[in-house]
Amino acid sequence: MNQEKILLVIDQGTSRTKACLWNDRLELLSTGYCPVEREMPRDGYVEEDPEGIWRSVLASTEQALTEARVPANRIAAVGLANQGESVLAWRAEDQAPLYPAIIWQDLRTVAECQRLASDHNLARLIRERTGLFIHPYFSASKLGWLCRNVVAVRTALRKGTLRLGTLDAWLLARISGGKVFVTDHSTASRTMLFDITRLAWDHELCRIFSVPLEFLPKPVASAQLVGTTDPNRFLGIEAPIAALVCDQPAALLGHNCTSSGDTKCTLGTGAFVLMNIGNQPQLRVRGLLTSLGWSISEGSPSYYLEGGIFFAGALAQWFCNNVGLIENPEEIETISRQIGSTEGVYFVPALSGLAAPHWNPLVRGVILGLSSKSGKAHIARAAMEGVAFRLREIVDLMDQFHPITGLKVDGGVTANPLWMQIIADMLGRPIIVSRVREATALGVAKLAWTTLEGPQSEKKLQAHELDIHAVFQPRLSVEEREQRFRKWKKAVSMALNWQSAKEGDCE
Structure with missing residues (x-):
């Protein structure tokens, strides 16, 4: 009797x-979790320990295998979703990191990006070729910073042993024993x-951002075989690597x-609204990004519009760790339920600047309307409303491209029903919460099975819509x-005026 195929997806x-095991009917068998710690060594710097990330991959995978009682030799294929814009430099010969991972929230290259953005011709060129605005959020300026400022990176560059890229490229190199780049x-x-x-x-x-192209990974389709995992490096798993994709478009799928x-x-650490726009990029939608969603080996790529918020669920963690307002992140809902409204308090959640549609990395968060x-x-309630209002800004812009009658949501924040109701109220649209929160992993699983089963299985991309857990209707x-x-x-x-004010303006 044939055993069912089991797919491992690492998110x-x-x-x-998170590590998720799926069968070929796209049923979730088990999930393993392992936290990753961020470090902020200086103002505007956001980093993670690459070896800590690697340990989290191993620990979550081991947990998922144990929970489902699946041995390593039962894994038919592996898929990977990644953070997107976060970057790393490492040595080719042993995949040893040369510097901490620089995370997408990092703002160390603000001055460089502002200087480049002041050249309107360059800004237009970048927008037309990449679909993006010049901003430290994206990888280019981070990679250039590594090449200019880290001695170990410059040394590896001279020796020809440097590898540069987003975190997916490094993780793939690790799990394949250095054979996949x-x-x-x-991504x-x-x-x-x-x-x-x-x-x-x-x-x-690449020349403008001082990034040596020859040390970047080869771009490939999201759904295709790219290599095999090394059982000596990856928990005894020897399986084809069948899908890799950025986390947000994976959730879209x-x-x-x-x-x-x-x-x-x-709705996770940040909040990201994505709209599928088909097989042609739309490069002139005001305030929104255009990126590539996924590509099939033999098919046309799918594109999407995106509007992002850098601080969403991370606000609860910030209240807990930095401010001491609450003892644990879940308490943001508990204390917010103690009142029926903010009574005129407003919160602008710009702790790492404002992304879409403002694209201002220097503006900072403000709280207004406080009284005795x-x-x-x-x-706390004003912070949740602030995220909802930021979503409103983005959804209103997307609505001009295609009317949005209801918004599908996933991610850890959806466990907070009060926050979901606040978002529904401020958007004036139903908020549809999926029963399965692992939308990202499901998107990767769809791509991987498409790779394994061939073009005839592409119907799986349109199949298996997530079950609805709850629908929050607007009440305001x-x-x-x-x-x-x-x-x-x-x-x-x-907040914008405060950021732009010069010292002495009020003296």
Whole structure:
């Protein structure tokens, strides 16, 4: 009797790594989790220990195998989702990291990006080729910084032993014993070095950002065989690597958003709204990014519009670790339920700048409207509303491209029903929460089975829409919702004005 095929999907995220086992009917068998610690050694610096990331991959995979009682030799294939813009430099011969991983939230290259963005012709060129705005969020300036500022990186470059790339390229090198050095089109499209129409690294952009192209990984389709895992390095698993894709578009596919106009939002460390726009990039949508979602070996790539928020669920962790407002992240809901409204308190969650549609990395968070009656419950609830208002900004822009009647959501924040209701109220649209939170891993699983089973299985990309756990309907009147949104936009204007004010303006 034939045993069912089992697929291992590794979802390496910012705050934790998840390993999921799926069968060929796209049923989730088990999930392993392992947290990943971020470090902030200086203002604006956000880093992670690469070896800690690697240990989290091994630990979560081992946990998933143990939970499902699946031996390593039963794994039919491996797929990988990654953080996207986070980068690393390492040695080719042993995959040893040469510097901590620089995470997508890192702002150390703000000054460089502002200087480049002041050249409007260059900004237009980058927008037309990559679909992105010049911003430290993306990989290009981080990779250039590594090449200019880290002695070990410069030494490896001179010796010809340097490897540069996003975290997926390094993890693939690790699990394959150094035999695989690739990234997929979706992840490459987040670097600001990749031409999303030609599907190739751009020589001119690599030169501008001081990134040696010859040390970057080969861009490949998201669904194709790229190599085999090394059992001596990867827990005894020897299986083909069948899919690799950036985490956000993987979740888009996991939500079955395969037609133009289909939209989802992943609410995790940050919040990212993605809309499928079909097989042609749209490069002039105001304030929004255009990136490549996924590509099949023999098919056309799928593109999407994106609007991101850098601090969403991370706000609860920030309240806990940095401010002491709450004792654990889950408590943000508990204390917010103590009051029915913020009573005029507004929070702009710009702790790492404002992304879409503002793209201002220097603006900082503000809390306005405090009174003698205000307490931590008002601030916590205002923070949740601030994320909802940021989503409103993005969804309103996407609505002009294709009407959004309801928003599918996934991610850890969806476990907070009050937050979901607040988002529904501020967007004026139903919020549809999936029963399975592993939308990213499901998207990777779909791509991997497409690789293994051939073109006839591409129907799996359109299959298996996530079950609905809950639908949150808006309760606020249109008048109240619009009044609150107008006041919050005033708070954003004040944050932007504060950032742009020069010393001495108020003296």
